[in-house]
Amino acid sequence: MIEVENVTFSYSKRGEQDVRDALRAINLRIGSGETIAIIGQNGSGKSTLARLLAGLLQPTRGSILIDEVPTNAGGEALWTIHQHVGIVFQNPDDQLVANTVIDDIAFGPENLGLPRFEIEERVQEAMALLQLEPYAQMAISELSVGQKQRVAIAGVLAMRPRYLLLDEPTTMLSRHTAQQLLQTVQRLACERGITILHITHFMHEIAAFGRVIVMDAGRVLMDDTPANVFARGDELRAVGLDVPAVTRLGQYLKIHGWEELPDIILTAEQLKNAMLLQKARIPAQENRPARVPIPTLQNDNRQHDDLTARPLIELRDAHYTHLHSTPFAVEALKGVSLSIFEGQLVALVGPTKAGKSTVVDLLAGLIKPAAGSLLYEGAEVKTPAMIERLRSNVGVVFQSPESQIFEDTVGKDVSFGPRLKKVPLAVSRRLVRESLEAVGLPYEDFRTRYTYALSGGEKRRVAIAGVLALQPRVIVFDEPSAGLDPRGRHELLEFLRKLKQDRNLTIVYTSNSLEDVIGLADMFYVIDEGHIVLKGTAHEILARSSELATRDIALPETVQIALTLQKVVPALPADVLRLEDLEAAIGYSQDGLVEAQADD
Amino acid sequence: MIELSRNITFGQFVNNGSSLTRMDPRVKLLCAILLIALVSYVGTYAAFAICLLGCLAVQGASRLPGSYIWRTFRPIVILLIFIFVFQVLLYSSPTQYTNLIWHWSIFSISQEGLLHSASAIVRALFLYYLTALLLFTTSLVDLTDGMEALLSPLQKLGLPVNAFIMVLVIAFKFVPILVGEVERLTKAQAARGVRFDSGNFIQRAMKIGPLLIPLFLSGFRRSEVLAMAMEARCYGGGRRGWRRSKRRQLHIERFDVLALLFVIAFCVVAVLVNIFAPI
Numbered sequence: 071m072i073e074v075e076n077v078t079f080s081y082s083k084r085g086e087q088d089v090r091d092a093l094r095a096i097n098l099r100i101g102s103g104e105t106i107a108i109i110g111q112n113g114s115g116k117s118t119l120a121r122l123l124a125g126l127l128q129p130t131r132g133s134i135l136i137d138e139v140p141t142n143a144g145g146e147a148l149w150t151i152h153q154h155v156g157i158v159f160q161n162p163d164d165q166l167v168a169n170t171v172i173d174d175i176a177f178g179p180e181n182l183g184l185p186r187f188e189i190e191e192r193v194q195e196a197m198a199l200l201q202l203e204p205y206a207q208m209a210i211s212e213l214s215v216g217q218k219q220r221v222a223i224a225g226v227l228a229m230r231p232r233y234l235l236l237d238e239p240t241t242m243l244s245r246h247t248a249q250q251l252l253q254t255v256q257r258l259a260c261e262r263g264i265t266i267l268h269i270t271h272f273m274h275e276i277a278a279f280g281r282v283i284v285m286d287a288g289r290v291l292m293d294d295t296p297a298n299v300f301a302r303g304d305e306l307r308a309v310g311l312d313v314p315a316v317t318r319l320g321q322y323l324k325i326h327g328w329e330e331l332p333d334i335i336l337t338a339e340q341l342k343n344a345m346l347l348q349k350a351r352i353p354a355q356e357n358r359p360a361r362v363p364i365p366t367l368q369n370d371n372r373q374h375d376d377l378t379a380r381p382l383i384e385l386r387d388a389h390y391t392h393l394h395s396t397p398f399a400v401e402a403l404k405g406v407s408l409s410i411f412e413g414q415l416v417a418l419v420g421p422t423k424a425g426k427s428t429v430v431d432l433l434a435g436l437i438k439p440a441a442g443s444l445l446y447e448g449a450e451v452k453t454p455a456m457i458e459r460l461r462s463n464v465g466v467v468f469q470s471p472e473s474q475i476f477e478d479t480v481g482k483d484v485s486f487g488p489r490l491k492k493v494p495l496a497v498s499r500r501l502v503r504e505s506l507e508a509v510g511l512p513y514e515d516f517r518t519r520y521t522y523a524l525s526g527g528e529k530r531r532v533a534i535a536g537v538l539a540l541q542p543r544v545i546v547f548d549e550p551s552a553g554l555d556p557r558g559r560h561e562l563l564e565f566l567r568k569l570k571q572d573r574n575l576t577i578v579y580t581s582n583s584l585e586d587v588i589g590l591a592d593m594f595y596v597i598d599e600g601h602i603v604l605k606g607t608a609h610e611i612l613a614r615s616s617e618l619a620t621r622d623i624a625l626p627e628t629v630q631i632a633l634t635l636q637k638v639v640p641a642l643p644a645d646v647l648r649l650e651d652l653e654a655a656i657g658y659s660q661d662g663l664v665e666a667q668a669d670d
Numbered sequence: 671m672i673e674l675s676r677n678i679t680f681g682q683f684v685n686n687g688s689s690l691t692r693m694d695p696r697v698k699l700l701c702a703i704l705l706i707a708l709v710s711y712v713g714t715y716a717a718f719a720i721c722l723l724g725c726l727a728v729q730g731a732s733r734l735p736g737s738y739i740w741r742t743f744r745p746i747v748i749l750l751i752f753i754f755v756f757q758v759l760l761y762s763s764p765t766q767y768t769n770l771i772w773h774w775s776i777f778s779i780s781q782e783g784l785l786h787s788a789s790a791i792v793r794a795l796f797l798y799y800l801t802a803l804l805l806f807t808t809s810l811v812d813l814t815d816g817m818e819a820l821l822s823p824l825q826k827l828g829l830p831v832n833a834f835i836m837v838l839v840i841a842f843k844f845v846p847i848l849v850g851e852v853e854r855l856t857k858a859q860a861a862r863g864v865r866f867d868s869g870n871f872i873q874r875a876m877k878i879g880p881l882l883i884p885l886f887l888s889g890f891r892r893s894e895v896l897a898m899a900m901e902a903r904c905y906g907g908g909r910r911g912w913r914r915s916k917r918r919q920l921h922i923e924r925f926d927v928l929a930l931l932f933v934i935a936f937c938v939v940a941v942l943v944n945i946f947a948p949i
Contacts, residue, residue, distance in 0.1 A: 126898050152904045163847070164892050165899030167840075169683070173811045176917040178903040189917045209685060209809075211846075229903065393676050396738050397684045436857050458865075466861040474858040476880045490863040540862060 072123060072233065072265075074098040077132035079118055092118040094288040095132070102232065105259045105266045107276040107296075110285035111310035111555040112526055116269045119285070120235045123267070125151040137232070153182065156226030157235040160553075161242060162218035171213070171221050172197070172206040178229040196228040200254060215422050216247035220254075227258070234258070236268045240275065241553050244421050244582045245624030252278065271555040274314045274627065277336035284311070297334040310557035315627040315649050316341055322653045338634035345638040380448050381409035382576055383433055383464070383544065387442035390428050394440065402428040404600035405442065410544070415570055415577040417591035419584055421622040425600045426580040427469075430548045433578060435460035462491075465542035469549045471533030480506070480524070480532050481517040487540040505538035508573075509565070527558060534565075544576040545569070551586050559586065566590060584611070584618070585626045589647045596623065612645035628652050679742045680802055681845045683809045688733040689925060690807040695816030697926040701933040702804045708937045709796040716947035718792055720940045725799055732807050742802050743795075750791055757787040805842075814839050815920060832914065836905075840896065844889070851888055855881045 079093040093115045100106065110116045121127045122134060125141040125148050134141045136151050159165050168174040175196050179189040197203050200220045210218060219239055226234065236255065240248035252268070256278055259266045268279065276282055282299045284292040286309040292299050299306070303313045303321075320335030323345075330348040335341045390403040402425045410416050410433075420426050431437045432444055435457045444451045446460045468474060477483035484505055488498040503513040509531040521532065537545060547566075551559050567590060569575050579587050584594075594611045596604035598621045604611055611618070615625050615633070625633075628646050632655075636642050639656055646652045685691060690698070705728075709721050729739060760776070761783030768780040808816075814835050818825075825831040859881070860866055866877055906912055 121898070124902050126902060149904065149906060152902055152906075155902075157899075157902045159895055159899060161895070164895040167843075167896075167900060167903075167905075169810045169843075173917070177905070180914045180917060181904040181906070183913050183915045185915065186917060186919065189915065193917065209683075225903065395735075396676060396679065396741075397686060397734065398682075431857065434857075434861050436860055461861065462863065464861075466858075468854065468858050468861070474855065474884070476859065476884060487862045536862060 071102060071135075071137060072098070072100040073135040074100075074123075075133050075135075077122065077129040077134060079115075079122060079127065080130045081118075090288070091130070092288055093122070093129075096288075096290055098283070098290065098293070100233075100265060100267070102265050103259065103263045104281055105256065105279045106268070106281045106283060107279040108267060108269045108283045108285060109271060109273070109276065109311060110291075111271065111557055114285040114309075115288040116285050117237050118288075120157060120237045120267065120269055123233070124155045124157040124235055126157070153229055154231055155233045155235065156229055156231035157237060158219070158222050158226055158239050160238045162215065162222045165222055166210050166218065166225070169210055170206075171202060171208055171210065174210060174221055175202075175225045175228050178225055182229070192228045192230065196224040199227060199258065200224045215242045216244075216251065219243060219251065223251075223255075231264065233265045233267065236266070238269050238271070238553075240270060240272065242422075244622050245585075246619075246622050248272070248275065271311070273312050273556065274316075277314070284309070296336055300334050300336070310555055312556040316631050318649060319631060319652060319656075320344075323656060326653075338631045341631070342634050342638055345635070349638060379411060381445075382412045382447060383410045383460075384408070384445040384448075385429070385432060385439070385442070386445065388429075388432060388439040388444065389441040390425075390432065390437065390439055392428070402600055403432075403439070406597070406600070406602055407442075408595050408602060408605070410576060410578060411593075412543075412576055413570075413574050414592045415566070415579065415587070415590055416593045416595065417584075417587045418578060418580045418595050418597060419582070419623060420580075420597035421582055424597045426597060427548060429597070430466060430468075430546050430578070430580060433544075433546055434464045434466045436466075462540070463542055464544045464546060465537035465540050466546045466548065467534055467537050467550060469552060471530050471550075474533055475521045475529060475536075478520055478522070479517070480511075480519045480521055483521055483532060484535045484539050486536060491540075501539045501541065502535075505535040506532075508538055508569075509535045511535065527561075542575075544578065546578040546580075548580050549582070550579070551581060563587070563590060583624045583626075584629075585624065588612075588626045596621070598623075608647060609645045612647075615644060677741060677744060679738065680745070681805050681842055684734060684738075684806050685809065686733055688731065688807065690728070690732045691809075692925075693807075693929065694920055694922050694926045695808060695812035696819045696920060697922060697930050698804070698808060698812075699816040699820055701930060702800060704933050704937055705800055706797060708940055709793055709800070712940055712944040713789060714944050714947050717940050717944035718789075718796075720943055721796060724936055724940070725796065725803070728800075728803055732803060734806055739802065739806070743798070746798060750794060753794075754787050754791050757790060758783045761786060810839050810842060811918070813842075815916070815918065819920065840893070844893070847892065848885065848889060851885055852881060855884055 074096055077093060077096045078091055080091045096119065108116050108119065118127065122129055122141070123136070125136070128142045136155060139147050139150055141148065141151055166174050167177050172193060175193045176189055179192050184192070197206060200223060202217075202220060202224055205213065205217065205221075210221065213221065219242070223234075223236075223239070234255070240251065243251065252275055255266055255268065258264050266279075268275070270276070276296050276299075279296060282292070282294060282296050283290055284299060284306070291305070291309060292302065300313045300317045303317070306313060314336070316338050317335050320331055320341055321333075323341075324331045324333070328345060328348055330351075331341070331344045335344065385406055385408050387405045387407055388403055389401075389405060392398075392400045392402050406425065406429060408416075408418075408429075418426055418429060428437070432439060435444075435451060438444070444460075446456065446463070449456065451457055451460050475483050477486060481502055484502045485498050488501050493501070502517070506513045506516055511528065511531055516528075516532075521529065524532065550562055554562060563586065566577060566579070566587075570577060570590075579591065581587065588608050591608065594604070594606060594608060595602050596611065596618065603621065604614060604617065612625070612629055615629060618625060626647065628649055628651070629644060632642050632644050632646050632652055635656065636644070642655055646655060705721075705724065709718075712718065712721065729736070758779055761778070761780060763780070763782050768778075768782050770778055770780050772779045805813075817835050817838075818831065821831045821835070856866055859877075864877055866874065
């Protein structure tokens with residue numbers, strides 16, 4: 071049992087006035103064997119809470135008891151708490167100590183000073199639980215992120231903890247891998263009676279948990295079952311969170327003809343069963359296949375398809391090997407061809423290590439293809455002058471842009487590029503003003519602010535402004551949505567939509583999920599193991615959804631729901647991009663159902 | 671083009687299953703220490719030549735591509751040339767008798783200075799070569815286990831050997847991480863118009879400056895998380911009477927004994943050559 075009594079925590083060391091408390095008067099009781107999801111937007115205090123529970127930070131005021139042992143007693147008591155409370159962090163690279171799988175899992179038991187046979191037993195057990203036996207002797211650096219995260223969890227389990235804290239462990243994983251990981255965690259809770267506290271900002275991960283704690287600005291806002299939490303959708307949206315798409319769909323359908331659905335639907339499976347139940351009550355009959363208007367996007371990329379149009383940037387059969395001629399050589403690209411036309415938003419989707427970042431580096435002129443060619447405006451990029459031209463026309467917003475700020479004030483950082491280009495001061499100032507305003511930061515207010523004092527979201531905007539100030543024709547966003555909470559993701563997509571409309575910029579967007587840009591991109595390239603495996607418009611890609619599933623690329627939530635619901639509404643198209651389209655499509659079919667009955 | 675991790679290879683373990691990677695780490699460390707002591711002791715060119723043969727034999731046994739090993743020398747060559755020039759210019763003989771070739775103010779070039787500095791550089795190169803070979807063929811866990819075993823007498827004297835070794839291990843672990851980070855920052859700057867791949871050596875070095883602050887910030891952040899993760903897994907150096915146990919048991923095989931005997935014999939031969947050879 072964890073008892074949190076009136077806990078306040080502040081990161082300020084000497085009682086500085088302007089530092090807000092990270093946690094304010096938290097009270098919690100967590101029984102053994104519970105599975106709890108903790109949600110909240112970035113900066114709401116979730117991670118701080120986890121660190122306090124693990125005894126890694128001490129409360130400023132109040133007390134935390136873990137099985138009646140206080141976390142601030144130090145010495146032996148803290149040692150016991152570390153044994154009983156295991157914590158897994160966001161980035162596995164930061165927490166793996168040894169360099170092979172088996173040695174890392176043994177690190178904890180070794181620290182406990184256990185005899186050799188017991189270490190061996192615990193390590194084998196932890197590896198079996200996470201299906202890591204085949205990788206035992208492998209070097210950590212050879213594993214994928216998902217595998218590393220499993221090693222991190224196994225390392226904690228080998229300590230035989232009573233409580234397992236997971237601090238956003240799925241941020242760096244693809245949705246499919248994340249689902250598998252969470253299933254494993256749920257199984258652990260069942261079989262071993264380990265209490266699970268899972269911190270996340272992915273709403274769809276929460277359904278399977280017994281209890282949800284919603285945090286905002288250092289306080290506990292809600293503490294209830296998932297269904298009761300999602301019933302308060304407006305309140306969730308007010309604190310930058312959301313309800314899963316399937317819950318919204320359920321609420322819509324309940325009003326539009328499916329009266330017998332439960333108030334809150336948590337999974338597509340549940341929705342399907344509830345719908346089947348209601349359908350079964352209506353006298354059995356053949357559904358007349360409804361004529362469902364397939365929603366189409368207003369794509370204007372067709373105009374580029376005629377052969378006369380020349381792509382702005384083109385890769386032809388590009389090959390690239392990382393760490394070429396070393397024992398660590400990895401063939402990242404094995405003949406990639408793609409064309410980017412002016413004014414398009416091109417999405418490059420693929421699982422981790424598929425070669426996306428290598429393509430980004432190539433497009434930005436940071437590396438040269440080992441074989442094949444890169445063309446800018448139809449001319450091959452070979453000479454230093456051409457590379458220079460490519461670089462000055464392609465801006466890149468790299469992953470976690472907040473760590474790529476080089477100057478101490480916002481104004482200096484945004485003007486970094488213009489200053490290097492030696493543009494006149496007046497022009498540079500105008501560029502900084504325009505760029506800052508384009509990302510929604512008022513110029514006068516932010517120009518002189520110190521970059522280190524900005525919030526994560528503000529830093530991201532400054533980094534994007536720094537790229538805009540270069541006046542590129544193309545902007546490449548490398549996995550921009552990784553690690554963002556629902557509000558952050560929403561703002562990012564709105565921003566991209568505006569960029570494309572107002573400035574007619576060409577945009578390249580990489581991601582490991584189709585969810586983000588499915589309604590926004592003109593052209594999709596799906597990359598896997600260094601090959602382009604699929605290309606086409608959103609509908610063309612979604613028509614081959616079974617192929618995507620085998621490649622560890624999650625389908626958009628709406629498509630997953632549609633596929634599940636096809637058992638109820640066979641005429642439902644699988645390539646629905648927006649929730650409204652799905653609602654409309656089911657609505658039509660329902661009308662069909664009702665009409666069919668009326669005909670009898 | 672920007673690919674730093676290709677050129678900074680020092681300290682990386684290459685698990686190619688060669689007999690060197692499978693050696694008992696204690697014996698391997700002992701051999702390495704003997705060889706390092708040898709190159710620090712000998713001073714004649716004949717002995718250096720024999721040491722070079724020995725090192726090449728070790729390199730052969732490691733089954734690593736030669737080009738990969740030569741590349742590790744690249745980053746230090748410039749540093750060594752720099753040191754060599756200053757050592758020659760500022761050389762002062764202990765005996766006062768020097769064959770001066772050129773001199774101005776406190777700077778001079780003498781035959782003795784050239785010879786002395788050359789052998790110092792050769793020694794430094796050997797030292798680097800042997801350490802690089804050791805690190806290429808030894809995993810971090812092997813390295814810690816070996817060092818802990820060799821230094822265990824000091825542990826009995828109450829020195830914090832364990833903590834010292836963990837610091838070393840983490841420092842090594844961070845080398846590739848920091849190199850990766852520099853590469854990432856370099857790319858971010860290059861994408862904003864900084865030309866890293868042009869200009870002379872000094873111009874290039876100047877461009878590294880602005881990278882240092884974000885580099886250290888991310889380095890500190892990562893080490894903070896790592897420290898927390900280690901503490902959470904009960905790594906508590908500060909706890910009284912705390913001792914780690916080991917999952918692995920080290921075994922000395924026949925190959926290890928033979929290797930050690932061979933290295934000892936080799937050292938004896940090299941020392942004899944050093945004493946009796948004319949140059």
